[in-house]
Amino acid sequence: MNEAIPLCLPSVGVAEEAAVANALRSGWVAPAGPQVDAFEAELGALTERPAVVSVSSGTAALHLACLAAGIRAGDEVAVATLTFAATANVLSYIGAVPVFIDSDESGLMSPELLRLALSERAASGRPLKAVVPVDVYGRPVDHSAIAEAARDFGAVVVSDAAESLGAQLDGHPAGSFGKFAAVSFNGNKIVTTSSGGAVLCPSQDAADRVRYLATQARQPVPHYEHTEVGFNYRLSNILAALGSAQLSRLPEILSAKRTIYFAYREMASRLEGMRMLDPAEGNCWMSVLILDTPGATAAIGDDLATQGIETRPVFKPMHLQPVHAGCDLSYITGNAEALFNRGIVLPSSTDMRAEQLERVIDAVASVKTARSHV
Known part of the structure; x- marks a missing residue:
């Protein structure tokens, strides 16, 4: 019988094995540690972002990015219709309503249809709160046109760059577009941490807010104090070590x-x-x-x-x-x-x-x- 040829397996080898072994030997097995810090710094440099928060999945990253961008229950949000389910699912987590925007011939969100949606909703008194474009199959959408349309109608852009790490658009890296962006390190992605993701933030203050939400929204006091609902979305130090080895390759x-x-x-x-x-x-x-x-x-x-x-x-x-x-x-x-x-x-x-x-x-x-x- 013919050997099976899978769709898309991760590429891991001696560099990843050594990185994970070193992390284990360091004793930092909890979701914190020097490998997390290094991985986030490397991602920031790669994507031209001043601050990055690594988390447990690409879905978690997009969820946190949407929350940090101010999307709330009842908000209507323009979303690319050609995408994986997680893009729309995170809006349901929040209670927001997706308004699906079709593709152009390339399969990427149509800037013309987006502008029409933004214009019509603004005229009807139901402005769209945000736009979530998707870099489908690793191909950056026309971020310049989308940013311009969103800016004209006061919508915030949260970029779903889950699949596009390492891509470029007009001399800038994927993940650098939008107020926030989310990337995925799932096992089949271009870079993997087995399971993981990251929120690419516009400032350190924004990253602090994301990290707070990702760590159960715990207040900075000795006892456990919570004034709002948070999430357990942290990435482990061991998986961050795997991610750094992948980035080097x-x-x-x-x-x-x-x-x-x-x-x-x-x-x-x-x-x-x-x-x-x-x-x-x-x-x-x-x-x-x-x-x-x-x-x-x-x-x-x-x-x-x-x-x-x-x-x-x-x-x-x-x-x-x-x-x-x-x-x-x-x-x-x-x-x-x-x-x-x-x-x-x-x-x-x-x-x-x-x-x-x-x-x-x-x-x-x-x-x-x-x-x-x-």
Whole structure:
């Protein structure tokens, strides 16, 4: 039988093993310690942020970022519809209401639709409190246009940069955009801490507020005193050590991801009816194949699965999810749904061997050829 080729495994090795072992030997096994401090400083330098708070997941990071940005129960917030569920879920945690904004042709939040939503809501007396754009599949959205639209209508921007660490846009790193940004270090992300995330903050004061919320909102007194509800969202010192080792390898990881993407792009250029989703200035975290024929992704995914090759459909848009049934569809055009119907994520593991990559390419080509003759 063919060896299985997973969708996206983490790349860890001797550097990570040594970092975790050193953290264990130091005795700092609680969610505090020098490795946490170092990891946060390294993230701040990488993302051009003055202060960073590392936490237990990307979802926790986005939740805290939204709270720190002033989003409260009842607020309406513009959110990209093409995203993972966590982006909308955190608003439900708060009691805020997502207003889904469709994509442009790239699959990223449309600045034009966003401006329309901001304008119409302001005119109706129901202004949108905030905007949550998403760097889908590691590709930065048009942050300049989104920031301008938000600024014109007094909305705060919280950037969901969960997937885009290491990417660049107009000479600035992903994570540097928005008042706050959230990144993820889940096991399949470009950099992993096994499970983790970080809130990228505009100031040390803002970071202090985030850290306070992440540590059960405990007051600075000898006994346990709480004046508001907080959360247990801290990242362990051991996992921070793993994250620092991963950050030291980020250029290597980015290079490997781009090699995979460009190999797939060359394949798609030879096959009629296929193209790769443009990586823009992204980190090539995941390589997404787009088919001309709607609905063909499921059949191709099934065919590849029989050969031991794992794939996944593009994110199902949030406005199509049963949990959001009855949501406002005023700013939905069908672009995100079209990508969901035509897009399939190909294996993108950093450590994918050359022969595995060739096997995926040959399999996609053979499946495409076979189906074109049906």
